[in-house]
Amino acid sequence: xxxxxxxxxxxxxxxxxxxxxxxxxxxxxxxxxxxxxxxxxxxxxxxxxxxxxxxxxxxxxxxxxxxxxxxxxxxxxxxxxxxxxxxxxxxxxxxxxxxxxxxxxxxxxxxxxxxxxxxxxxxxxxxxxxxxxxxxxxxxxxxxxxxxxxxxxxxxxxxxxxxxxxxxxxxxxxxxxxxxxxxxxxxxxxxxxxxxxxxxxxxxxxxxxxxxxxxxxxxxxxxxxxxxxxxxxxxxxxxxxxxxxxxxxxxxxxxxxxxxxxxxxxxxxxxxxxxxxxxxxxxxxxxxxxxxxxxxxxxxxxxxxxxxxxxxxxxxxxxxxxxxxxxxxxxxxxxxxxxxxxxxx
Amino acid sequence: xxxxxxxxxxxxxxxxxxxxxxxxxxxxxxxxxxxxxxxxxxxxxxxxxxxxxxxxxxxxxxxxxxxxxxxxxxxxxxxxxxxxxxxxxxxxxxxxxxxxxxxxxxxxxxxxxxxxxxxxxxxxxxxxxxxxxxxxxxxxxxxxxxxxxxxxxxxxxxxxxxxxxxxxxxxxxxxxxxxxxxxxxxxxxxxxxxxxxxxxxxxxxxxxxxxxxxxxxxxxxxxxxxxxxxxxxxxxxxxxxxxxxxxxxxxxxxxxxxxxxxxxxxxxxxxxxxxxxxxxxxxxxxxxxxxxxxxxxxxxxxxxxxxxxxxxxxxxxxxxxxxxxxxxxxxxxxxxxxxxxxxxxxxxxxxxxxxxxxxxxxxxxxxxxxxxxxxxxxxxxxxxxxxxxxxxxxxxxxxxxxxxxxxxxxxxxxxxxxxxx
Numbered sequence: 001x002x003x004x005x006x007x008x009x010x011x012x013x014x015x016x017x018x019x020x021x022x023x024x025x026x027x028x029x030x031x032x033x034x035x036x037x038x039x040x041x042x043x044x045x046x047x048x049x050x051x052x053x054x055x056x057x058x059x060x061x062x063x064x065x066x067x068x069x070x071x072x073x074x075x076x077x078x079x080x081x082x083x084x085x086x087x088x089x090x091x092x093x094x095x096x097x098x099x100x101x102x103x104x105x106x107x108x109x110x111x112x113x114x115x116x117x118x119x120x121x122x123x124x125x126x127x128x129x130x131x132x133x134x135x136x137x138x139x140x141x142x143x144x145x146x147x148x149x150x151x152x153x154x155x156x157x158x159x160x161x162x163x164x165x166x167x168x169x170x171x172x173x174x175x176x177x178x179x180x181x182x183x184x185x186x187x188x189x190x191x192x193x194x195x196x197x198x199x200x201x202x203x204x205x206x207x208x209x210x211x212x213x214x215x216x217x218x219x220x221x222x223x224x225x226x227x228x229x230x231x232x233x234x235x236x237x238x239x240x241x242x243x244x245x246x247x248x249x250x251x252x253x254x255x256x257x258x259x260x261x262x263x264x265x266x267x268x269x270x271x272x273x274x275x276x277x278x279x280x281x282x283x284x285x286x287x288x289x290x291x292x293x294x295x296x297x298x299x300x301x302x303x304x305x306x307x308x309x310x311x312x313x314x315x316x317x318x319x320x321x322x323x324x325x326x327x328x329x330x331x332x333x334x335x336x337x338x339x340x341x342x343x344x345x
Numbered sequence: 346x347x348x349x350x351x352x353x354x355x356x357x358x359x360x361x362x363x364x365x366x367x368x369x370x371x372x373x374x375x376x377x378x379x380x381x382x383x384x385x386x387x388x389x390x391x392x393x394x395x396x397x398x399x400x401x402x403x404x405x406x407x408x409x410x411x412x413x414x415x416x417x418x419x420x421x422x423x424x425x426x427x428x429x430x431x432x433x434x435x436x437x438x439x440x441x442x443x444x445x446x447x448x449x450x451x452x453x454x455x456x457x458x459x460x461x462x463x464x465x466x467x468x469x470x471x472x473x474x475x476x477x478x479x480x481x482x483x484x485x486x487x488x489x490x491x492x493x494x495x496x497x498x499x500x501x502x503x504x505x506x507x508x509x510x511x512x513x514x515x516x517x518x519x520x521x522x523x524x525x526x527x528x529x530x531x532x533x534x535x536x537x538x539x540x541x542x543x544x545x546x547x548x549x550x551x552x553x554x555x556x557x558x559x560x561x562x563x564x565x566x567x568x569x570x571x572x573x574x575x576x577x578x579x580x581x582x583x584x585x586x587x588x589x590x591x592x593x594x595x596x597x598x599x600x601x602x603x604x605x606x607x608x609x610x611x612x613x614x615x616x617x618x619x620x621x622x623x624x625x626x627x628x629x630x631x632x633x634x635x636x637x638x639x640x641x642x643x644x645x646x647x648x649x650x651x652x653x654x655x656x657x658x659x660x661x662x663x664x665x666x667x668x669x670x671x672x673x674x675x676x677x678x679x680x681x682x683x684x685x686x687x688x689x690x691x692x693x694x695x696x697x698x699x700x701x702x703x704x705x706x707x708x709x710x711x712x713x714x715x716x717x718x719x720x721x722x723x724x725x726x727x728x729x730x731x732x733x734x735x736x737x738x739x740x741x742x743x744x745x746x747x748x749x750x751x752x753x754x755x756x757x758x759x760x761x762x763x764x765x766x
Contacts, residue, residue: 050456058448156589160581160765167753169765170543171581171589172472173443190453262450263443268589272447303448307457311438317446 011338015330022330023323032315041320044308045301053189057262059300060191060199061086061254065278066285066292067199067206068250073287074210075243076223081129081144082251083275084151085122089252090270091155092121093259097177098163107180114181115198115256122252123245125151130244134237140244148275155268163266173267183261195261200293202250207289209246219243251275277303280328286335299324401465401669403427404458405437406451408470408613409584414644415614415637416583416655420469420492422638423657426690430662431669436461442472444586451476452483459487465668467492467661470583471547481510488668490661493547498677500747512677513660515694518749519682520653521551521609522558522724523697524634526714527651528607529559530707531632535572538600538608540593540617541579544765548611550752552577555609556759557724562714570758576605577761583613594620601631607650609634615652618645632702642700649700651711660694679746684719725749730757 024034045055065082072079079085093114100110125147132143156171165175183192210216221229222239230236258270281299285291306320405424407417417439424435436458441451451473455466465488468477477491489510495501497512528537537559539552556575563573578600581590593612597620600608608617608631615635622645624631635641635652642649660680667673680694688696697715699708727738731754738744754763 044457048460050460054453152588164765167764168543168545169579169581169762170472170545171586172543176475262448267443268586269443269447272443274448307438307446307449307454311436311457311461 007338008335011334012331015334016327018334019323019327019330022326023319026322027315027319030315032313037309037313037315037319040308040312041302041305043305045305050189051304053186053191055297055301055304056191056196058303059297060195060257060261061272061274062278062281062300063199063292063296064202064250064254064257065274066281066296067203067289068247068254069278069282070206070210070287070289070292071219071243071250072247073282074216074223075219075240076226077133077240077243078141079126079129079144079244079247080141080279081126081147082247082278083271083273084144084148085125085248085251086255086258086271086275087148087151087155088125089118089122089255090259090266091151091158091255092252093118093256094158094163094174094266097181097259101177111181111183111260114260115253118252118256118259119249120252122255123249126244126248126251127241130241133244134240152268155266155270159266159268171268173263174265176265181260182264183257185261190262192261195257198253198257202253203289203292206246206250206292210289215242277324280324284328284331401431401433401665402462403433403435403665404455404461404463404466405435406441406454406458406466406468406470406473407437407439408442408472409440411437411439413584413614413638414641415610415612415635417469417613419638419655420467420657423661424467426658427661427665430658431665433665434462436463441470442586444589452480455480456484459484464488465490465665468494471545472583477510478505478507481507485509488664488673490664492657495677495750497675501677502751506675508675509673510675511664511673513657513664514679515655515657515660516679516681517551517653517655517695518554518725519687519718520695520697521554522561522718523711523715524609524636524651524653525555525558525560526562527699527703527707527711528555528609528632528634529563529568529573530566530710531650531703532607533630534604534606535563535568536574536576536605538597538605539575539577539761540596540600540608540610540612541577541761542583542612543581544579544762546751548579549755549763550749552611552761553752553756553759554724555611556756558714560758561724562710565714566710573758574605575759576600577611577755577759579762580612585616593617597621597633598624601629606630607632607634610636613637615641615644615649618642618649621645621648635700639696639698642698646701648702650703650707651697651700653695653697656690656694656696658690659692679750687715687719731755732757732759732763 027034027037044051046052069079069082096114096117129140129143129147132138133140159174160169163174183194185192218234219239221234222236226236254274277299281295285295302320302324306317309315309317309319405420407420409417411421412418427433428435438454441454451468458466467490469492471493474494477489478496481489491510491512493514494512496503496505497507497510498504539555541552542548559575560570560573564570578596580593580596585593593616597608597617601624610617617633618635621631621633625648632648632650635649637654639654641652660678682695683689683693687693699711723743725744727742728740729738731737734757755761
C-alpha cells in the first residue's frame with residue numbers, strides 16, 4: 001500500500017487533512033469558526049470573476065518563479081537567491097521604462113523591451129550566485145541569501161536616491177509610469193492575458209526541457225549524482241550555470257511582470273515574497289512540473305482569499321501563510337514517514 | 346551528508362516561513378474580540394446584492410494597524426463615530442501597505458470593500474494617493490475620500506477632475522505649533538528632536554510648523570533664539586518597516602542620548618514615548634510629544650507632554666451626509682481647528698491635549714499660546730527664510746495656503762534634510 005503512486009497520493013492527502021486540522025485548531029483557539037474561515041477564503045478567491053482575476057494576477061509571478069526553480073532543483077541546486085532575481089528583473093524593467101519614458105516608440109515595443117530586460121537582469125543576477133557556487137565554492141544557499149540582501153539594498157538605494165520622486169524622499173516607491181506602459185488588461189479586471197500567456201509559456205518550456213530533452217536529462221543527472229554525471233562526461237559546472245541562468249531569467253520575467261502588470265513602478269517589496277512562496281510550491285510538488293499549475297494556483301488563491309479574513313471575520317490574513325507553510329511541512333513529514341516504512345518493509 | 350544538509354535547510358526554511366507567518370497573526374488576533382461582531386455568515390455575494398435597507402456602508406483603508414495609537418487609530422475611531430452618528434456601517438482593512446500585504450494594491454483592496462457593500466471608500470494615507478486616483482477613475486459610482494491628498498484642489502499643483510473624490514485634511518500646522526511650543530517650554534537643553542517620517546510637502550510643512558511654534562514660545566519665555574536647536578531626522582516611511590526604514594526607536598534613542606531632551610513624533614505612532622519612558626526610568630530627564638491620536642499619551646503618560654491630534658469625525662460626517670442626500674461635491678477641504686473649543690469632538694478637526702508630564706506652569710503657557718492662535722496669531726508670517734537662507738516671506742507677509750502646503754524646504758534655523766539628496 002505504501003509503494004507506488006497510490007501510496008504517495010494517500011500520504012499526501014493525509015498531509016493535507018492534517019494541515020487543515022492544524023490550522024483549524026489555531027482558528028478555534030483564536031475563537032473563530034474554521035468552516036467560516038475556509039468558506040470566506042473560498043468565496044474570496046473564486047467567488048466572482050473579479051476575484052478569480054486577482055488570483056491569476058498573483059498566480060502569474062508565482063508560476064514563473066516555480067517554473068524556474070524546477071530547473072535549479074533538477075540540477076540539485078537550492079536557488080534561495082530567486083527572490084533577488086525577481087527584484088533585479090523588476091529593477092532592470094523599471095530602468096528600461098525610464099529610458100523610454102519620453103520616447104515616441106510604440107508602447108508595445110517598450111513593454112517587450114522592459115520584459116526582455118527583466119529577463120536578462122534576473123539571469124545575470126542568478127549567474128552571480130552560479131559563479132560564486134562553481135568558481136568560488138560558495139554554497140548557493142548562502143550566496144543566494146547574500147545576494148537577496150544586496151538586491152534589497154539596491155532597490156532601496158534607487159528608490160531613495162537616483163530614482164526618487166521629485167521633492168519626495170520616501171520608501172513608498174518611485175513615481176508610477178504612464179498608463180500606456182501597462183500590460184493590456186482584460187476590461188474591468190486587473191489581469192493581463194499577456195502576463196498569463198507568458199507564465200504558461202514559461203512552465204510549458206520548463207516541462208518540455210525536463211521531460212523531453214537530453215539537456216533536461218543531463219540536468220537531472222547532475223542533480224541526482226554530481227560526481228557520477230561528471231565521470232560520465234557531463235560538464236557539470238556548465239550545467240549548473242545553465243540552470244541558474246534559466247531560473248534567473250524566469251524569475252526576472254516575474255519581476256518585470258510585477259512592474260508592467262501590477263505596480264507600474266518600483267517599490268521596496270516588489271518581489272512580494274513570490275520567491276520564497278515559489279520554493280514552497282516546488283517542494284510541495286516534489287519538483288514535478290506537471291503539478292506546478294494547480295498548486296501555484298491553489299497558493300495564489302489562498303493569498304487572495306485570505307484578504308477576506310480581516311475584512312469579514314477580523315482575523316489576520318497571515319493565516320494563509322500559516323496554511324501554506326504547514327501544508328508543506330506536513331507533506332514533507334508524511335513523505336519522510338512513508339520512506340521509513342518503505343525501508344522497513 | 347549533502348542530502349542531510351539539504352533536508353535540514355529545507356526544514357529550517359519551511360519552519361522560518363511558518364513562524365514568520367504565525368507571529369503577526371498571534372499579535373493581531375488578540376484585540377479582535379472587542380471589534381464588532383463578524384458580518385452575517387451568508388456568502389459575501391448575498392451581502393452585496395441586498396445591503397440592509399438604507400444603511401449606509403462605508404469602507405476604510407488604513408495604512409497601519411487600526412490600533413496603532415496614532416494616525417490609523419484616529420481614523421478607526423472616526424469610523425466608530427460615524428457608525429454611531431449616522432447608524433452607518435463600517436467595513437475596514439488595516440495594514441494596507443506593500444510590506445504587510447505583499448502583492449496587493451490599495452485600489453484592489455478598495456474593490457474588496459466595495460464587494461462587501463461599501464458605497465464610499467476612505468483612503469487614509471498619502472501612500473495611497475495614486476491608488477485612490479486610479480480607483481476613483483475606475484469606479485465613478487463609488488464615493489472616495491482621500492485623506493491628506495490634494496488631487497482635487499483647484500489651486501493645487503496636481504489638480505485633476507475627479508467628481509467622485511474629495512480630499513480632506515486637518516490644518517495640523519496649528520497642532521504642530523502647539524507641540525513645538527510645549528517642547529520648547531519643557532526642554533532644558535534647548536535641543537528639540539523631530540522624528541520625521543518620509544520627506545514630502547506635508548512633512549516639510551508640519552515639521553516647520555513645529556519649529557515655528559517652538560521658536561515663538563522659546564522667545565516668549567525670554568530665551569535667546571540662537572540657543573534653540575531643532576533637528577529633524579527622517580526615517581523614510583510613516584512607520585518602521587524593518588530593513589527598509591531607519592528604526593524610529595533607534596532614532597529616538599540617538600536624540601535622547603545626544604542632549605535632545607524632547608522628541609516630537611512626526612510619524613504615524615508615538616514610539617518616541619516608549620524610548621523616553623525607558624530612559625526616564627533610568628533617571629534621565631527626557632520627554633516626548635505624541636502625534637495623531639487623541640489618547641496617544643496614555644502609552645507613557647509620565648513622559649508625554651502633549652499630543653496634537655486629528656479628529657476626522659466631523660468632516661467625514663459632513664462628506665458622508667452629502668453623499669447620502671445628493672449634495673456631494675468634489676472638493677478639497679483643509680479644516681482648521683474650531684477655535685472656540687479645539688477639543689470639541691463634534692466640531693474641531695484638529696486638537697491638542699496637554700500631556701500629564703507637562704508642568705502646570707508650562708501648561709498654562711501652552712494654553713495662553715492656543716488662545717493667541719485662536720485670537721488670530723499667524724506664525725506663518727514673514728520674515729521667514731528657507732533653510733538655505735533664501736527669503737520665503739517678506740516682513741509682514743502672510744503665507745498663502747499654497748505657500749504653506751507646498752513649502753519647498755525646511756526653514757532657516759532647522760537642522761536636517763530639506764529635500765532628498
